[in-house]
Amino acid sequence: MESVGGRPEQVPLQIWYCKVRNVQWTGSAGMIVRERFRGLFKKYLLVLFLAVTIPLAINGVIEAWFGYRDQRARLDQFLGLQATSAAAEIHDFIYGITNQLGWLVQLPWTDEPDERRRTEALRLFRQAPAIVSLTLIDNKGLERLYVSRIGLNRIEGRTDRSADPAIIGARSTRIWFSDVSYNRGSEPHLTVTVVGNRPSVGAVIAEVNLKLIWDVISAIKVGKTGLAFVLDRPGRLIAHPDISLVLRGSEEATSKPFRTIRDAIGPAGAGFATSQDVDGYAIAAGAAPVQGLDWTVLVEQPLSEAYAPIYAALWRTATLLAVSTMFAALLAYALAHRMTEPIRLLEKGTERIGAGSFDYRISIQTGDEFEHLANSFNKMAEGLALAQQHQERIAKLKRFLAPEVADLVDRAGDDSVLDGRRTEVVVVFCDLRGFTEFSAEVAPEEVISLLSEYYDALGRVITRFAATLISFSGDGLMVLVNAPVPVEEPTLRAVDLASAMQKSVQELIAGWRSRGYRVGFGVGLASGSATVGRIGYENRFDYTAIGPVVNLAARLCASAQDREILLNAEAAEGVRNKRPLEELGDRQIKGFGDAIPVFRMSLKTS
Amino acid sequence: MPVVGYLCPESPELFASRLKAFHEGLGEIGFVEGRNVAIDYRWAGGQYARLPALAADLVARNVDVVVAPGGAQVALAAKATSTTKTIVFEMGGDPVQLGVVDSLSRPGGNITGVSSLSVDVSPKRLELMHELLPFAAKLAVVANPTSPTANSQLQKLGSAAETLGISLQVLNASTENEFEPIFSAIAQESSAGLVVTSDPYFAFRSGQLARLAMNYRVPAITQSRDFPDSGGLMSYGGDFAQSHRRAGIYAGRILKGEKPFDLPVQLVTKVELVINLKAAKLLGREISPSLVSGADEVIE
Secondary structure: OOOOOOOOOHHHHHHHHHHHHHHHHOHHHHHHHHHHHHHHHHHHHHHHHHHHHHHHHHHHHHHHHHHHHHHHHHHHHHHHHHHHHHHHHHHHHHHHHHHHHHHHHOOOOOOOOOHHHHHHHHHHHHHOOOEEEEEEEOOOOEEEEEEEOOOOOEEOOOOEOOOOHHHHHHHHHOEEEOOOEEEOOOEEEEEEEEEOOOHHHOEEEEEEEHHHHHHHHOOOOEOOOEEEEEEOOOOOEEEOOOHHHHOOOOOHHHHHHHHHHHHHHOOOOOOOEEEEOOOOOEEEEEEEEOOOOOOEEEEEEEHHHHOHHHHHHHHHHHHHHHHHHHHHHHHHHHHHHHHHHHHHHHHHHHHHHHOOOOOOOOOOOOOOHHHHHHHHHHHHHHHHHHHHHHHHHHHHHOOOOOHHHHHHHHHOOOOHHHOOEEEEEEEEEEEEEOHHHHHHHOOHHHHHHHHHHHHHHHHHHHHHOOOEEEEEEOOEEEEEEOOOOOOOOHHHHHHHHHHHHHHHHHHHHHHHHHOOOOOEEEEEEEEEEEEEEEEEEOOEEEEEEEOHHHHHHHHHHHHOOOOEEEEEHHHHHHOOOOOOOEEEEEEOOOOOOOOEEEEEEEOOOO | OOEEEEEEOOOHHHHHHHHHHHHHHHHHHOOOEOOOEEEEEEEOOOOHHHHHHHHHHHHHOOOOEEEEOOOHHHHHHHHHHOOOOOEEEEEOOOOOOOOOOOOOOOOOOOEEEEEEOOOOOHHHHHHHHHHHOOOOOEEEEEEOOOOOOHHHHHHHHHHHHHHHOOEEEEEEOOOHHHHHHHHHHHHHHOOOOEEEOOOHHHHOOHHHHHHHHHHOOOOEEEOOOHHHHOOOOEEEEEOHHHHHHHHHHHHHHHHOOOOHHHOOOEEEOOEEEEEEHHHHHHHOOOOOHHHHHHOOEEEO
């Protein structure tokens, strides 16, 4: 007996095929698949977008931060420089006056009135408009000359001024400055004393109207709209481009906002600070001390102007970031699409293939794993198509061949075994005795039920013996042995087949009899030469055998009694000494001219 | 377009130089007459008694700010008319002493302005005249009795004369017609020189005074540089160009919305000495080198 099992590699394919079909058939499963792919697109989109955007954002933030720091440092430097330069100008203004005062203390005093000094003092008035009055003190501390723009002059007044704080103060430092006083509560004034390089030249005391620093302070521009102002040690406003503020400088309310700015900066030169100006606008301010005086020069710039480059840089960064983000979004969309499109195609392809379109091919030319995967799917589809063809062929062959035989035929790869030819065959016919009468009396359901049991039993036997089922009609059945696939000892196999048939059916009949049905079963068997081959049309094909041996077998079957198997001489010869046969002698058989020898094999009752 | 009410004690001809300075000041704040500001003028033409009526007329008109230049009388006339309309004054005296404002740094009320030091420096003019004529025992002083500053000036001049050790011949003039008699009186009384007190009426008639002074060969000193410019000997007083310009600035700032009580009274501290050496030569006077060296301008 040859092995007729299926090819091992076909099994997984078949299982996979069923799985795919399941997925495709189950609506909800299909939805899940689609949802997952949609989720994948989202994931890709998000990941790609973030992969571009996060580094960009980090870069933007870092750049903005460093830009901000640089700009602040630049602003600090700028305001510091402006303050220092403004302080230098204020210093020059005051020391310009002291330098000129120095010319009045060059020559030693005598007791004589000094007309020349008066001329010089009046000339100094013209040169230094800020000087309101001048007092010349001689080496003894006596007032020798007082000249004023407003009041009357005093010549040789000779009052003792040696105890004047202005004189005492100047002795050690040569140049002495009083605290700022506000003339009539309005105009800031400063008293300056300059002593000569030796006691004999005396000293000069000058009253200076600080309002005139306005010319200097109003000329200082910090940036586009920034300005500078000066505070004295207690924090009163001495100089400001808005003269009306200076004229109220002695008032706490006027000076306080300016002092607040100074306090915000802290010790002069400690870097710039942000504060608010008189009108409450935010400003950036820097400070520098005036050398030689206890004054502070402050420079302020509106914050909007000071930070304009920072804002511009931030705006630039933000714009760049926004544009990059948009670009990243587009890029991510395109990439995600590019990545999920093959998956979508694969999904569609597998659905189509799953639905049975095995000729469908997934077309992906990405040159990567997706293309490999698509090719694999295509190969699989090809395999599935072959498997399906095979299945279909097997299904067809199985209609008349035993499954093993059908597989065998299929494995041979071609149908040539089914081609018409003349060969030695053993034909087996069998049918039930008295079944026609019986079927007329019993309900159709009962008839069909009985026939089902009957064919079920016969079918198992035919399959077991790998015989070829040619046809069945009603209760009759024709089986062929040795065609289309030749077997060893066909006659013996046919005889054993017939015996097995008898045995199976007789067991059934025993059961039936207990139910009151009286039927029998007979078998006819003939061996000889016959023409075998496939006949039929379109997709309906049968395998059949034609020849006298077929007729003979049918006749023998017809003449067989219940429990009998009738054989022709050739068949009997084939099993001689192998199976117990009984020679019945010659019998006249319908359709055969001469009587022919018939043999019988009875079923053992045991 | 905002409107400035301009109350002027004189005629446009006499006031031209001051008005020019005022326009400069307005222009500094960005206002140009006819373009973004209108000016409603009232000219008293030298008749100071008309000032209150003119001021009332201006206030009645819907002007945004009243500018009262040219002296304490103008400021006081404007102030008396309105307590709500903002007034910017320009004068020579002490606005606190005259009762125009409460204090320099906080003027208070609806008024602020600019004051030159012309009135304060009246004694200085006496000193200068004394320096020119050191041996003169008597100097003449002319005052305008209608001026609110006349008394205080005469008082200061009196004490200054005492300090200098000279006597004063005090003369009064409040109209142009009284000018000539003054000079003839000086000639009769043998006063060596004339000191003209600070008064706008005198200042605006510098040309007339200069002509009379030269005709009567009287060495004289006034507050206005117009005097030496017109042939007179000397002047010592505040710089009117600066004071009128600053009045213009203040008027502009008020039009921009600033409040008068935020604008302290500005003092024009610049006091200028102008000497006409030509006039000195004509008068046969020698001016000492120290005096010339102290002069802000010398006309040769």
